[in-house]
Each structure stands twice: as structure tokens, then as C-alpha cells.
Amino acid sequence: MNNSEIPSPPASPNPLELHDQEPLLSAGRVLYPGQILAILILIALLAWSLLRAPLQTGVAVVAVSTVFYLVFTLYKLLLTYYSVMSEPEIRITPGEVAALADDECPVYSVLVPLYHESETVANLVKALDAMDYPADRRDVQLLVEDDDIDTQTALQKVSLPEGFRITPIPPSLPRTKPKACNIGLAFARGKYLVIYDAEDRPEPDQLKKAVLAFTRVEPGVICLQSKLNYYNPRYNWLTRWFSAEYSAWFDFALPGLCGLGGLVPLGGTSNHFVTAVLRDVRGWDAYNVTEDCDLGVRLYRKGYQTRMLDTTTWEEACSRWHFWIRQRTRWLKGYMQTYLVHTRRPWQLHRELGVRNTVHFHMLIGGIVVCFLLNPVYWILAIVWFAFRAETLRVLFPGPVFFLGALCLFVGNFAFIYSGALGCFRRRRFDLVKYALLVAPYWAMMSYSGWRAFFQLFTRPFHWEKTQHGLDTSQSGKTS
Amino acid sequence: MDSIRPNPAKRLKEALAVVAAGVLLFGVLLWMEPPLEREALIRDAVALQLLDGATEGRQALVGSIWWAPLPSLLNVAPLYVMQWLPHANGSLLLSAVCAVALLWLMYRFCRLRLARIESVYLVVALALVPGFAQPVFYGAAHHWNALLGFALLTAYHAWRREHSLRGLVLFGSIGGLIAVSGVDILFWAVIVFGLLALHEIGRRATGAEKRATLLLAALPGVYAAGLWVLLNWLIMGAPLFFLRTWPAIKPDAGAGIVFPEHLAPGIMVWSIYLLVIAFVAMVTRRGAVLCLVAATMAWLLPLYRFGNAGLTSMELGGWLALTIGALIATAVLAGSFDKRHIRTRMLFCLAPLALVVAMYAPHIPLAPPSLRMVIDQPEQRHAMLDDIAAHIDRDENRFVKVFVAGFEALHLLKGYEGNTFQPALDFDFQQVVMDYYGYRLYLLVHRPEGVAALDAIHVRYPQIYRRGGPLTLHDSDWGPWRLYEITPKYKP
Numbered sequence: 025m026n027n028s029e030i031p032s033p034p035a036s037p038n039p040l041e042l043h044d045q046e047p048l049l050s051a052g053r054v055l056y057p058g059q060i061l062a063i064l065i066l067i068a069l070l071a072w073s074l075l076r077a078p079l080q081t082g083v084a085v086v087a088v089s090t091v092f093y094l095v096f097t098l099y100k101l102l103l104t105y106y107s108v109m110s111e112p113e114i115r116i117t118p119g120e121v122a123a124l125a126d127d128e129c130p131v132y133s134v135l136v137p138l139y140h141e142s143e144t145v146a147n148l149v150k151a152l153d154a155m156d157y158p159a160d161r162r163d164v165q166l167l168v169e170d171d172d173i174d175t176q177t178a179l180q181k182v183s184l185p186e187g188f189r190i191t192p193i194p195p196s197l198p199r200t201k202p203k204a205c206n207i208g209l210a211f212a213r214g215k216y217l218v219i220y221d222a223e224d225r226p227e228p229d230q231l232k233k234a235v236l237a238f239t240r241v242e243p244g245v246i247c248l249q250s251k252l253n254y255y256n257p258r259y260n261w262l263t264r265w266f267s268a269e270y271s272a273w274f275d276f277a278l279p280g281l282c283g284l285g286g287l288v289p290l291g292g293t294s295n296h297f298v299t300a301v302l303r304d305v306r307g308w309d310a311y312n313v314t315e316d317c318d319l320g321v322r323l324y325r326k327g328y329q330t331r332m333l334d335t336t337t338w339e340e341a342c343s344r345w346h347f348w349i350r351q352r353t354r355w356l357k358g359y360m361q362t363y364l365v366h367t368r369r370p371w372q373l374h375r376e377l378g379v380r381n382t383v384h385f386h387m388l389i390g391g392i393v394v395c396f397l398l399n400p401v402y403w404i405l406a407i408v409w410f411a412f413r414a415e416t417l418r419v420l421f422p423g424p425v426f427f428l429g430a431l432c433l434f435v436g437n438f439a440f441i442y443s444g445a446l447g448c449f450r451r452r453r454f455d456l457v458k459y460a461l462l463v464a465p466y467w468a469m470m471s472y473s474g475w476r477a478f479f480q481l482f483t484r485p486f487h488w489e490k491t492q493h494g495l496d497t498s499q500s501g502k503t504s
Numbered sequence: 505m506d507s508i509r510p511n512p513a514k515r516l517k518e519a520l521a522v523v524a525a526g527v528l529l530f531g532v533l534l535w536m537e538p539p540l541e542r543e544a545l546i547r548d549a550v551a552l553q554l555l556d557g558a559t560e561g562r563q564a565l566v567g568s569i570w571w572a573p574l575p576s577l578l579n580v581a582p583l584y585v586m587q588w589l590p591h592a593n594g595s596l597l598l599s600a601v602c603a604v605a606l607l608w609l610m611y612r613f614c615r616l617r618l619a620r621i622e623s624v625y626l627v628v629a630l631a632l633v634p635g636f637a638q639p640v641f642y643g644a645a646h647h648w649n650a651l652l653g654f655a656l657l658t659a660y661h662a663w664r665r666e667h668s669l670r671g672l673v674l675f676g677s678i679g680g681l682i683a684v685s686g687v688d689i690l691f692w693a694v695i696v697f698g699l700l701a702l703h704e705i706g707r708r709a710t711g712a713e714k715r716a717t718l719l720l721a722a723l724p725g726v727y728a729a730g731l732w733v734l735l736n737w738l739i740m741g742a743p744l745f746f747l748r749t750w751p752a753i754k755p756d757a758g759a760g761i762v763f764p765e766h767l768a769p770g771i772m773v774w775s776i777y778l779l780v781i782a783f784v785a786m787v788t789r790r791g792a793v794l795c796l797v798a799a800t801m802a803w804l805l806p807l808y809r810f811g812n813a814g815l816t817s818m819e820l821g822g823w824l825a826l827t828i829g830a831l832i833a834t835a836v837l838a839g840s841f842d843k844r845h846i847r848t849r850m851l852f853c854l855a856p857l858a859l860v861v862a863m864y865a866p867h868i869p870l871a872p873p874s875l876r877m878v879i880d881q882p883e884q885r886h887a888m889l890d891d892i893a894a895h896i897d898r899d900e901n902r903f904v905k906v907f908v909a910g911f912e913a914l915h916l917l918k919g920y921e922g923n924t925f926q927p928a929l930d931f932d933f934q935q936v937v938m939d940y941y942g943y944r945l946y947l948l949v950h951r952p953e954g955v956a957a958l959d960a961i962h963v964r965y966p967q968i969y970r971r972g973g974p975l976t977l978h979d980s981d982w983g984p985w986r987l988y989e990i991t992p993k994y995k996p
Contacts, residue, residue: 108669108673283512442720445719445720446669446720448716450669457719457720461719
């Protein structure tokens with residue numbers, strides 16, 4: 025490792041480069057004509073079929089949904105199995121970290137997009153300064169919008185340590201985090217680069233672990249995803265469920281996915297990249313509201329890979345219901361955008377990802393969204409069945425479909441709940457295990473957010489519903 | 505010796521290979537056309553009813569504690585696939601696959617601690633035990649139960665040794681399967697869970713960690729049992745319907761503990777062996793082995809109870825569990841000696857094999873003499889039903905209905921066309937008379953032997969076979985079946 029590899033910044037960065045150069049890979053346009061045509065044909069076929077044979081159509085739709093549920097459940101169980109049976113994350117011991125000399129550390133860029141974060145910046149600077157990395161080798165950019173006076177004022181009150189700088193983001197549309205990150209990427213000086221959110225508290229040795237991990241991974245691996253979890257899980261029921269969900273996702277599903285060699289939809293922060301390659305793939309899509317997930321898929325399409333790194337960044341779990349709904353709506357809308365972007369040329373996607381990763385893509389990105397949208401329909405059917413013993417529903421569930429449906433209802437749902445509880449256990453948050461078992465209302469909220477996202481996709485596709493941070497300041501300086 | 509951390513992809517491939525070997529064994533067994541245990545035939549009949557979407561199938565699936573849902577449910581998919589195959593039997597397939605899986609699991613378990621040859625000795629001992637090899641030919645369900653029991657014990661042992669999440673997940677998942685797999689294996693699960701709980705109490709960990717461990721270990725089992733209750737409420741109309749036959753098990757033994765004659769010699773041999781193992785473990789301070797021996801010895805209680813109640817099928821399962829427990833304890837004990845004690849290790853690994861071989865010499869009948877096995881001959885069954893139909897069809901002016909009581913009915917009526925006969929798993933005289941007013945009604949009851957004695961009708965009307973029910977007149981006998989005419993005193 026040496027610092028001569030540090031890339032030089034371009035003269036005039038274009039934060040919309042991906043959209044301008046490869047519009048098919050950008051969510052700048054929600055649907056392309058081919059997609060609109062396919063959806064219209066599907067709707068027409070369904071309508072025609074409903075008019076001709078309503079019962080048979082109903083049975084067919086129920087059968088297809090049931091098979092989808094079963095396959096999705098088995099897929100999630102497979103991920104859990106792989107995660108339980110092996111621990112595919114890259115592990116770096118404290119001894120290895122301690123043995124890494126300062127002059128072996130390359131310049132590391134840290135991007136922190138800030139927007140209306142006046143309450144968190146002081147703690148943020150403190151947390152980043154406390155990281156175990158040589159001050160002269162760090163390149164921390166605080167990306168602040170030009171018109172965000174609050175944050176700028178708050179930053180003026182903080183004396184920035186060595187290696188920190190403020191990068192102003194000129195106001196322009198779309199006003200999204202990825203657009204700011206693209207500008208930060210253009211000015212980044214590090215060999216490696218990582219994104220943190222304003223409320224993040226990464227483990228102090230995370231950068232050194234990433235440096236060591238990058239030397240170990242096979243060629244082609246240009247991204248490391250750290251685990252995310254929350255430092256305020258016990259604030260209320262919502263944060264408990266949110267923590268359980270994050271544990272199941274980052275401690276179970278994503279490592280399982282790595283074990284299977286599958287593509288990793290990146291989590292919002294703490295993604296460590298090789299800067300030069302990130303520039304080659306044109307950074308983030310400024311129009312996608314889950315730019316991380318989209319980038320994760322795009323890296324695989326370009327022939328690169330991601331691995332999980334066994335280190336945690338602690339975040340603040342959203343503790344207010346309405347803010348949580350807004351945040352989840354954005355995430356699910358972003359998943360929908362990502363799915364639509366990458367299915368514009370299905371055969372090309374298949375060619376670039378291969379069979380296995382195409383399956384992972386459809387299951388992880390499309391499957392999750394479809395599940396959230398379908399769930400309320402099946403919950404209503406189940407309630408009607410149990411409450412009124414509505415025999416008329418039986419015609420929609422002929423023998424084998426009924427059995428598969430019962431299997432998904434009774435075994436599948438339990439498996440999801442159980443894996444959430446196991447996630448808490450692996451994360452050693454034992455007191456949260458019992459809360460993870462009562463997660464059903466949380467699922468209902470996810471489905472509500474899913475439908476909200478679905479409608480927003482067509483009305484306000486690029487609207488960024490910002491997550492409010494600093495609601496729980498009691499524990500912001502601590503980590504669990 | 506293998507590393508403890510398994511490669512999941514390799515494990516999946518091995519599991520597929522085991523299933524393939526089991527299917528191959530099934531093919532050989534099918535070609536041999538062995539006589540099958542009656543329970544195996546009945547489980548298949550239940551699965552076929554489920555495939556047909558019949559209400560009786562769903563009732564049979566959940567309606568009795570003695571006919572746990574999972575072994576029947578596991579037959580549904582194979583029977584669906586094998587519809588084209590003559591004499592196809594899902595129970596036989598399950599039995600064959602589980603037998604191969606048991607041997608494989610035993611080998612894997614031993615290889616974690618022992619050298620290859622030492623492991624092979626123990627696997628061969630298991631394969632040669634008459635209680636293991638013979639029932640494969642019967643299509644008996646207790647290979648499935650034994651497999652679960654074995655896996656549960658290995659999961660417990662893995663948890664105890666490593667406290668890894670893998671062991672806990674395995675323990676919980678297997679517990680969930682066991683809860684709906686049979687009373688005999690449930691007993692075993694309760695014992696092993698007790699061991700786990702004791703271990704947790706004594707472990708240095710926070711209270712929250714201990715509670716979470718026990719919760720995750722027990723939850724799938726509790727959930728599965730809850731599901732059984734829910735399905736009883738939905739299908740049978742009473743949440744605890746399946747428990748109504750529980751009091752029906754009554755050991756015939758007199759004072760003191762007396763095992764059935766055919767079991768006693770084998771039990772004596774294994775008990776002495778286990779006591780020797782326990783003694784060595786105590787002297788050499790190997791607590792894990794003592795726990796395993798204690799869990800295995802606890803099996804003597806269900807063996808005594810089921811054996812004396814004439815539940816021969818469950819008795820076989822208990823016998824197999826006893827053997828497996830002894831072999832696991834042996835493997836753990838032998839593995840706890842380091843490689844310098846090669847002779848001690850070898851001695852322990854050879855001892856069970858020597859015992860098993862010795863058991864063959866005095867011809868100890870390890871398969872219970874009363875085990876009822878049959879070669880299914882649909883023509884004979886249907887001919888008997890035709891004869892009964894002809895016998896009762898004397899007055900053509902009236903409708904006729906014959907209720908065939910109990911789980912045996914599902915097998916008897918398998919493949920029989922016509923509406924005269926109807927299986928009745930929850931038979932109630934007054935209800936039937938009211939529902940079928942104007943019919944000439946009959947009731948066909950099987951002799952109360954083995955698990956058939958635990959059918960709901962024998963529990964509700966204990967003298968039904970010997971003396972008839974409240975509204976019955978004895979009509980005729982058809983092999984083990986007795987036909988009663990129902991006299992309609994009640995009017996709707």
C-alpha cells in the first residue's frame with residue numbers, strides 16, 4: 025500500500041454522471057416504454073381473464089401468490105441456514121489491527137452527507153475523530169448543502185480536527201443524498217472510501233479492519249459492507265422491533281447471502297469501497313432513493329463483488345412511528361426503483377449476473393416488495409377465514425394450494441419470527457428476543473409503508489423523506 | 505478428524521446423497537415386497553385421504569395423540585409423486601431414508617471425536633442391532649422418531665460444548681418437529697430439554713441470556729404443539745380433542761416393574777453396559793457422558809409403559825432410542841480420551857459391537873412377537889367389504905350405512921368405491937342416529953389391540969367390542985372386525 029495510488033479529483037464534478045451517461049441504469053425515469061407496455065399487457069390479460077372466468081382466474085392468482093410465498097420462505101430459510109452453519113463474514117482480530125503500522129495505512133476517505141443535522145454534528149465529529157486511524161491519513165468530508173444554514177452554523181461552533189474538511193454541495197435537483205455523495209466522491213483523496221450517516225458511531229477500529237480485509241479478499245471484491253445496528257434499542261417497542269429486524273438482516277440474511285456467493289444489496293452506510301473502481305462505475309444514482317441497494321446490484325453487474333466485514337456501525341433507531349413510516353416508505357420506494365431499473369433489459373441482467381445472482385436479485389429486491397404488498401391481502405383472508413369460517417373462501421384454495429398456503433401461514437411466518445429472535449441472540453441482545461416474537465404489528469407497518477411507497481413511486485418518485493435524527497439523545501454517545 | 509465448523513454447501517450435498525441412498529434402498533425394499541406394519545399402512549391411508557381432500561383425512565391427521573400428524577404428513581408428497589407405482593408406500597420410503605440418515609448421522613457424530621475405524625465400529629453396531637435393521641422392512645415410523653431423537657441429542661451436546669447458535673437452532677428446530685411426531689419421542693425431548701435447562705442453570709451467563717436460550721430452545725416445540733391444538737379446534741371442534749384418548753393407555757403389569765418377556769434380556773444387557781459407562785464417566789469426571797447416560801436410561805420408563813400396554817410399535821422405537829443413546833454415550837466417552845489411550849478408545853468402540861453380536865446368539869426376539877404385519881392385498885379387503893355389503897343388504901327399501909370406526913377404517917376402505925361404508929374417527933351413537941334418521945345403520949369395530957385400542961371409540965365406549973354399545977345388536981364377525989346393527993331408539 026502506498027499513497028501514490030491516491031486518485032486526483034476532477035476539475036468539475038458531475039453528480040448526475042450515471043444518469044447522463046447510462047440513463048438505462050438510472051432511476052431518473054421510473055418506467056420505460058417497454059415496461060409500460062408489459063404492465064399494460066399484464067393488466068389487460070388479467071382483466072380479460074377475470075371477465076371470462078372469474079373463479080378460475082382467482083384460483084390461479086391465489087396459486088401463483090402461494091407458490092411465490094413458499095419459494096420466498098424457503099429462500100429466506102436457506103439464507104438463515106447458511107448464516108447459522110457458517111460465519112462467512114471477514115473477521116479481523118484485535119491483534120491483527122494492533123499489528124497494522126501507521127505507515128501501512130493508506131489515505132482513507134470518509135464521506136458524511138449532512139442535511140439539517142445541526143443537533144448531531146458535534147457528536148459526529150467527536151465519534152469520527154475517536155476512530156483508530158492516523159490523522160494524517162484520513163480524509164473526512166462533511167458534505168453540507170449550501171442552503172443548510174443550521175448545519176453550517178452548528179459546524180462553525182465545532183473545531184474540526186486534522187483531516188476533516190467541509191465540502192459544500194450546491195443546491196440543485198434532485199436533492200438527494202447520493203447526489204451529495206457523488207460530489208464528495210469526486211473530491212475524495214483516499215485509496216479507499218466509506219460513507220457514514222450523521223448519527224453513525226462506527227467501531228473505532230473499523231477503518232483499519234477494512235484496510236486489512238481489502239488485502240485479504242479475492243480480486244474483484246471492491247466493497248465491504250459493515251454490519252449496522254442500533255445504540256438505542258430499548259427506547260420503545262418500535263426501536264426494539266427495528267433492532268430485531270436489523271439484526272436479522274445484517275447478522276443473518278446478508279452473511280448468509282455472502283456464504284452463498286450472492287449479490288449484496290448494500291445497507292445505507294458503512295460501505296467501504298475502492299475509490300477508483302467506484303468512480304469507474306460512476307458512483308451512486310442521484311435519482312434513486314436507496315442508492316446503496318442499487319449500487320450493490322450495479323457492482324455485480326459490472327463484474328465486482330461485495331463481502332461482509334465483521335464490524336459494526338451503531339446508528340440511532342428511529343423511535344417515532346410517523347418518522348419510521350416515512351423512512352420505510354423511502355426504502356421500499358427505492359427498492360421498487362432499483363427493481364424497475366435493473367429489469368429494463370432482463371436478458372442483459374441475466375447475462376451479467378448469471379442464473380444464481382439473478383435469482384438473488386429477484387428474491388431480495390423484488391420479492392421483499394411483493395411480500396409487503398401481498399401480506400395485507402392474505403391477512404384479511406386469514407382473518408375472515410378464522411373469524412367467520414367463510415366456506416366460500418375454500419373455492420379459492422383447492423387441495424394442494426390449501427396445503428401450501430397453510431404451510432406458509434403456519435410454518436413460514438413462524439420461521440420469519442424465529443429468525444428475527446435468533447438475530448437478537450447472535451447480536452447478544454438477549455432481552456430483545458422476547459420482543460422479536462411479537463413482531464406482527466411491525467409487519468403491518470411495513471406493509472402500510474409498502475403501499476405508501478407504491479403510490480409515491482408514481483406521484484413523487486424522487487422525493488427524499490428524510491429520517492429525523494437526534495430524537496433519542498440520551499444514548500447518542502454510547503454504544504451497546 | 506473433521507473440523508467442528510461444517511461447510512453448509514457440503515452438508516447440503518451430503519444430505520442429498522443420503523436421500524438418494526435412501527430412495528435406492530426403498531427401491532430394493534419395494535422389489536422385495538416385504539410385509540408392512542399395520543400402522544405404516546394406516547399412515548399411508550391418512551396421507552391418501554389428505555390428497556383426496558377428504559374431511560376424514562384432516563380429522564385423522566390431527567385427531568389423536570397416538571397418531572401424530574408429522575409421520576403421516578411426510579407421506580403426502582412421496583405418495584403424490586409415486587401415484588403411478590404399484591404397491592408404493594410412503595412409510596416404507598420414509599423408513600428407508602431415515603435409516604440411511606441415522607447411519608450417516610451416527611458416522612458424522614463419531615467422526616467429530618473418533619478416528620475413522622473407531623467410528624465405523626459404532627456405525628456397524630447400530631446397523632446390526634435387530635431393532636434397527638428389521639423395522640426398515642416394516643415401514644415403521646420409529647426410524648423417523650429415532651432420527652429426531654438422535655439429532656436432538658447431538659444438538660444438545662453441540663450446545664453444551666460450544667454454546668454456538670448452530671446448536672441452539674438445531675435443538676429448537678428438532679424440538680418443533682418432535683412435538684408433532686409422536687408421544688414416545690416427545691418423552692425423550694422433554695428429558696433432553698430438562699438436561700439443557702439444568703445445564704443453563706449451572707452455566708455462568710446472565711439471566712437474560714439463560715432465559716433467551718431456553719426460550720429459543722423451547723419455542724418451536726411449544727409453537728408446534730399450539731398449532732396442533734389450533735387445528736383440533738378448527739377441524740375437530742374442540743381444542744384438546746386429540747388428548748381425549750390419552751387416559752386409554754393402561755399398562756397390564758402387576759406389582760413392581762416387570763418388562764415384557766421378549767424385552768427383558770436385551771434391556772438387562774444394555775442397562776449393565778450403560779452402568780459401566782456411567783461408572784467410568786464418574787471415575788474420570790466426564791459430566792457430559794453422565795448426562796447422556798441418564799437421558800438414555802430414562803428411556804426405560806416409556807419402554808416399560810408402552811411394552812406392557814402392548815404398544816409394540818412404540819416399544820420398538822424406545823428400543824432403538826435406547827441403543828442409539830448408548831452408542832452416543834460411548835462415542836463421547838471414547839472421544840474424551842486422547843490419542844495416547846488408543847487401546848481404551850478402541851475397547852469402548854468395540855464393546856457395543858460385541859454386545860450386539862452377542863445378542864444374536866441366544867436369539868433374543870427384539871422384534872416384539874405381537875407386532876402385526878401384513879402384506880396389503882386390496883382384493884381381499886374389498887372382497888370382505890363386498891361380503892359385508894351383501895350380508896346387510898337384505899331389505900332393499902331402506903338406505904344402508906356402515907360406519908367403520910377408528911384409524912384402521914382408513915386402511916380398510918382404501919381404494920373401495922361406493923357410499924355404503926364411511927370411516928368414523930369420532931363416532932357418537934346419538935349423533936349418528938339423528939343425522940341418519942331413516943337409514944339402516946351398522947357399526948364395524950376393530951378388535952382393541954395395539955394402537956387400535958386407543959381409538960376414540962374404544963375410549964368413549966370401553967366395552968364396545970366385547971359387549972356392544974348403548975344402541976347396538978351384535979350382527980356378525982369378520983376377521984378382527986365385529987359388525988353391530990344400530991337400533992334407532994332416538995328420534996331427531
